[in-house]
Amino acid sequence: MARRNGRRRFGNVRKLPSGRHQARYLGPDGIERTAPNTFETEKQAEKWLTIVESEIIKGDWAAPEAGEVLLGEYAQQWIAERRLAPRTRENYEDLYRLRIRPYLADLALGTIRPQTIRTWRKKLLDGGTPEPQAVKAYSLLRAILNTAVKEDEIIRQNPCRIKGYDRYHTPERPVATVAQVYRLAEAVPDRFRALILVAAFSGLRWGELAALRRSDVDLAAAVVRVPRKLAALRNRMEFGPPKSEASNRTVTLPAAAVTALKPHLLQHVAPTPEALVFTGDKGALLRTGNFGRAVRWKATVAAVGLPDGFHFHDLRHTGNNLAASTGASTRELMHRMGHSSMRAALIYQHATSERDREIAAGMDKRISKQDPKRNNRRKPDDPDDGQLARVG
Incomplete structure (x- = not known):
């Protein structure tokens, strides 16, 4: 020694x-x-x-006594002290209350091991918790314990390091055709017609659409600015900043959306700059529940030929697919969608047979323009024919 x-x-x-x-x-x-x-x-x-x-x-x-801190005390303090959007805070509180506290709150941080996490997840799934909720709860717990490791140095290693627990299979969401979008817009009450078309052709989120004011819309320039969102909290509706810095953006509208907005602004929107563009009956704030009942969403969706389970958010999905099909770059899609990472934008850039046919047609046009012998094919004894045959 x-x-x-x-x-x-x-x-x-x-x-x-x-x-x-x-x-x-x-x-x-x-x-x-x-x-x-x-x-x-x-x-x-x-x-x-x-x-x-x-x-x-x-x-x-790590200080030995630090590992004796109970997860319940630490997690609640973590959520309370974190800088979070109000809706995110409520989601975290609900996840902790329903998925974490009943199983792990009384455990000291220093006693939680990967096996503890595996047992906890199995209890969640066996008890009927949907896998997406189990993944969200695991991701929240991992974030909390990361702070305990890296910032507070209470524990040496994060037990939430199990491969595959932070993801789940998400079935691809349905995409409406342009014809179906128009049929849906015609099937809802007139005050919601422009909402359907702008949602599908702009890619804006529900909360962003519900927070749009007349001063955010510039029909002459065919753009809408997205400086805020409207969030439905437990006991109130609250205006706040967009989801992220990238979500605070200006989106250019296709002519179809501008055409729908012109009569809508005249008939359903007060002339003041701060007037909300989209509202419920009698000018009330737009809420998903009231909107769904007003348009009889499920029945209307089925009537226009859209699949069962088609959500309003799938109109945004439709718009993003339309934007991707034009050949927009990843960066362009990120801006339009209001995302700060490439991951979501790349989803919309997967190849489709329709887009592949469009590409082939575009290639054929270029080939036609640049082929001087397209209408005067080579003779059989053309020496190039042998070269091409051998290469082929």
Whole structure:
């Protein structure tokens, strides 16, 4: 053991009246701590101190008492102190209350292991929790414990490191054809016709559409600005900033959306700049529940030939697919959709047979323009024919 002038360089060992040995050391935080148990021999006590010293040198040391913090106390404080949008905060509170607290709240952070997480997830799924909710709960717990590791240094390693637990299979959402979008717009009450068309042809989210004001719409330039969203919270509706910095954007509208907005602004929107563009009956704030009842959504969707389970949000999906089919770049799609990462935009750039035919048709036009012999095919004895045959 490393010693200096006959004494240990790190920590100290003393013999107790009982004959056993006690190990003590000064932690990186300046607090002297005693080993949780005594040792039969001095050598065993010194070996324990060597292990602790090694952990401190490698940066793996954590205050032993910190691991005794209960997950329930830590998680609630984490949610309360985090900078979150109101809707996100409510979602986190619900996930914790329903999916995490009943199973893990009374466990000390230092006692949670990967096996604990596997058992917890199995209980969730066996108890009827849908897999998407289990994934969201796992992701929330992982974020909470990441803070305990990296910022608060309460635990050394995050037990939420199990491959595959942070994702689930998402079936591809249905896409409406342009004809179906128009049929849906014609089938709803007149005050909601423009809402359907703008949703499908702009790619704006429900909350962004519900928060649009007359001053955000510039029909002459064919653009809408998205500076805010409307969120439905537990007991109130609240205007706030868009989902992310990238969501605060200006979107150019196709002519079809502009054409729908012109009469809508005249008939259903007050002339003041702050007037909401889309509202429910009697000018009330637009809510998903009231809207669904007003347009008889499920029955109307079925009547126009759209699949069962087609959601209003699928109109945004439809618009994003339309934008991708024009050949828009990933960056262009990210801007239009209001996303800060490429992941979502790339989803809409997968190849489709229809788009592939359009590409082939475009290639044929270019080939036709640049082929000087298209209408004067080569003769059989053209020497190039042999070359082409051999290459083929």
